[in-house]
Structure formats: C-alpha cells, structure tokens
Amino acid sequence: MTIEQPKPLRGQIALVAGATRGCGRGIAVELGAAGATVYCTGRTTRRHQSPMKRPETIEETAELVDTAGGLGIAVQVDHTEPAQVESLIARIRNEQAGRLDILVNDIWGGEDMIAWGRRFWEQSLEDGLLLLRQAIHSHIITSHFALPLMLEHGQGLVVEVTDGNTLRYRGQLYYDLVKTTAMRLALAFDHELREHNDENRITALAITPGFLRSEWMLDHFGVTEATWRDAIEQDVDFAVSETPRFLGRVVAALAADPKVNRYAGQALTSWDMAKVYQIDDVDGRRPDWGSYTPVN
Numbered sequence: 271m272t273i274e275q276p277k278p279l280r281g282q283i284a285l286v287a288g289a290t291r292g293c294g295r296g297i298a299v300e301l302g303a304a305g306a307t308v309y310c311t312g313r314t315t316r317r318h319q320s321p322m323k324r325p326e327t328i329e330e331t332a333e334l335v336d337t338a339g340g341l342g343i344a345v346q347v348d349h350t351e352p353a354q355v356e357s358l359i360a361r362i363r364n365e366q367a368g369r370l371d372i373l374v375n376d377i378w379g380g381e382d383m384i385a386w387g388r389r390f391w392e393q394s395l396e397d398g399l400l401l402l403r404q405a406i407h408s409h410i411i412t413s414h415f416a417l418p419l420m421l422e423h424g425q426g427l428v429v430e431v432t433d434g435n436t437l438r439y440r441g442q443l444y445y446d447l448v449k450t451t452a453m454r455l456a457l458a459f460d461h462e463l464r465e466h467n468d469e470n471r472i473t474a475l476a477i478t479p480g481f482l483r484s485e486w487m488l489d490h491f492g493v494t495e496a497t498w499r500d501a502i503e504q505d506v507d508f509a510v511s512e513t514p515r516f517l518g519r520v521v522a523a524l525a526a527d528p529k530v531n532r533y534a535g536q537a538l539t540s541w542d543m544a545k546v547y548q549i550d551d552v553d554g555r556r557p558d559w560g561s562y563t564p565v566n
Contacts, residue, residue: 277305277339278526283366285309285358287349287412288377291326292484293431296514297374297521298331302340304522306372309362310335311347313379318346322379326485349377349408352415359415370419372525375409375455376431380448381486390443398444405448409455417459417472425471427525430456431517432476435537452476453537460535473530476537477521480559481511512557516540516549523547 284301288294290312298308310331313320328344335342345361347354362370383397390398409430420426432452433440440446459474483498491501491508501508520543524530527547541558543549550556 275303275339279340279372279522280305282306282371282525283309283362283369284372284374284525285311285362285370285412285416286374286376287311287347287408288375288379288431289331290314290320290328291324291331291514292376292378292486293479293482293514293517294374294376295326295331295334296516296518297376297429297431298342298518299334299338300515300518300522301372301525302335302342303338304526305340306522306525307341307343307366308332308335309343309345309358311345311349311358313346313348315344315346320379322382324485349412350403352411355411355415359419363419368419369423370416371423371426372429373413373416373420373426374429374431374521375412375452376429377408377412378405378431378448380405380445384442384445386442393444401444402447406451409452413455413459417463420472421463426473427530428456428459428472428474429521429524430459430474430476432478432537435476435478435539456537457535464534471531473534475524475530475533475535477517477524477540477543478537479512479514479517479540480557480562481507482517483508483511483513487511507562510557510559510562512540512551512555512559513553516544516551516557519549519551520544520547523549 284306286298289298289310310328312328332342332344380401383401385393430452433449453476456476493501517540541560
C-alpha cells in the first residue's frame with residue numbers, strides 16, 4: 271500500500287520568479303511536492319532561448335512540479351519589463367481568485383557577466399549595469415506588483431534568494447551589490463509591510479544556499495548529478511555541496527511553518543534551517559556549509 275506524503279501547502283499559490291534552473295527550479299519543485307500550485311516564470315521556453323543560452327526551460331520546471339505532486343504553470347516573463355510582470359500578476363489574480371501565498375524572487379542570470387579577479391572599473395560597465403537590472407530591478411518590479419495581491423489575502427511568505435548571510439565582501443562589485451541587496455530587500459519589505467498594515471501576516475526573509483550544485487556548476491566542472499563526486503578532485507568544496515532541491519525543501523518548510531514570522535527580515539541559511547526542520551538533501555545527506563566555511 272502506498273502511503274501518500276503530507277501536502278502542507280495544498281491549496282496555496284506560489285510564484286517562483288526565475289524558476290528555469292538552479293535554486294528557482296529546486297524551490298518550485300519542492301513547493302510542488304508540498305502540494306502548492308506554482309507559477310514557474312523565466313525567459314527560456316522550448317521555443318525561445320534567453321541570452322544565457324542554457325538548455326533548461328520553464329516548461330520542464332513546471333512538469334517537474336507536476337511530477338512532484340503539485341501543479342506547475344509555466345509562464346514566459348522577463349521580470350525586468352514592468353508590463354509583463356503586471357500582466358502576470360493580473361493572470362494569477364484572475365486564475366486563482368485573487369490569491370497569492372508565496373513569492374520567491376530568484377532572478378539572477380549573471381554567471382557570464384561576472385569578471386572575477388578584475389577591478390570593477392576594468393570590467394564592462396554595460397554588463398555590470400545590466401546585471402543590476404536583471405538581478406535587483408527585477409526583484410523590485412516583481413514585488414511592486416505581487417505584494418498588493420498578497421496583502422489582499424493578508425498572509426504569505428516572500429523569499430529573497432541570496433548568496434551568504436553576512437555583509438562580508440563577495441569579491442566582485444556587481445555580484446556583491448546583487449547579493450547584499452537581496453538581503454536588504456527582505457529587511458525593507460518586512461518594515462514596509464509592518465508599517466502599513468498592523469494586521470499583516472506576510473513574512474519577508476532572505477535565504478542562501480551553501481555550495482550549490484546547480485546545472486551550471488555541474489557543467490562547469492564537467493560532471494553530472496550522478497557523477498558529481500568526481501569533481502571533488504578539482505575542487506574539494508564539492509564534498510559539501512548541495513542540490514537546489516535542498517534549498518527548495520527548506521523554503522517549503524518555511525512556507526508551511528505557522529510561526530515563520532519569527533524569521534521576518536532575517537537572512538537565513540539552508541544549513542541552519544535544515545537543522546531546525548530536520549531536512550535532508552535528495553541524496554540523504556545533510557550538507558552543512560556553515561560548519562565547513564564559518565564566514566559566509
């Protein structure tokens with residue numbers, strides 16, 4: 271006899287902005303596994319490839335959400351374009367009876383724009399400013415249209431995906447601005463929500479993965495998810511790496527936690543929250559990047 275797994279997010283509506291691959295895909299799939307309906311947005315579809323020129327598509331993500339037990343809805347959206355985001359939120363309002371419970375801002379797309387080891391004035395100004403638009407402006411634009419819909423329902427969770435949970439410099443100006451701004455947005459959203467609605471039960475927070483075994487990272491090291499341990503010879507840090515689904519499971523647990531508001535405005539980590547919620551990665555391991563690298 272098959273025992274159905276609990277679905278604590280059944281009936282809830284989520285928007286994962288930037289769900290094509292990486293953390294966004296992992297979060298979308300695990301929200302689906304918890305029973306949510308997940309709008310999976312991004313630029314790359316089976317008919318259109320973004321400038322990233324990656325093979326992953328939003329349709330694939332939506333299908334993975336379905337397989338996991340949720341309902342995935344793929345919508346092509348460029349989140350730097352306000353009109354497209356406004357149209358998306360109007361569609362969610364219409365299709366879901368005015369309900370949006372979970373917003374995940376995970377738009378990034380900057381791997382090929384970062385020139386590591388060079389001072390910022392030696393790098394492409396055009397690329398740097400484009401990265402700020404893609405990975406900061408897009409989060410603000412999306413939240414501008416999504417938060418009013420969430421406020422109408424009066425409860426929910428806003429997640430800003432970042433890298434690290436401290437203010438240490440991340441080695442490259444534009445990358446640092448993107449990742450520290452994500453944490454600041456979570457803090458700002460929390461203050462704005464509390465200030466303008468005393469009855470608000472919407473929690474805004476930021477969260478970081480550890481050493482992420484994303485599709486891009488696997489390709490970079492010439493391995494697959496099945497053979498990822500072979501990359502440890504190239505980079506010992508791979509030994510404590512985690513899949514995007516690990517972060518996804520943490521976000522799903524936060525979304526299902528009736529006391530999640532205790533984390534409002536904070537920058538959390540996958541490894542700390544995995545201990546709180548007793549969560550393992552898909553391979554049964556529980557990576558602890560914080561113990562391995564204390565400064566994040």
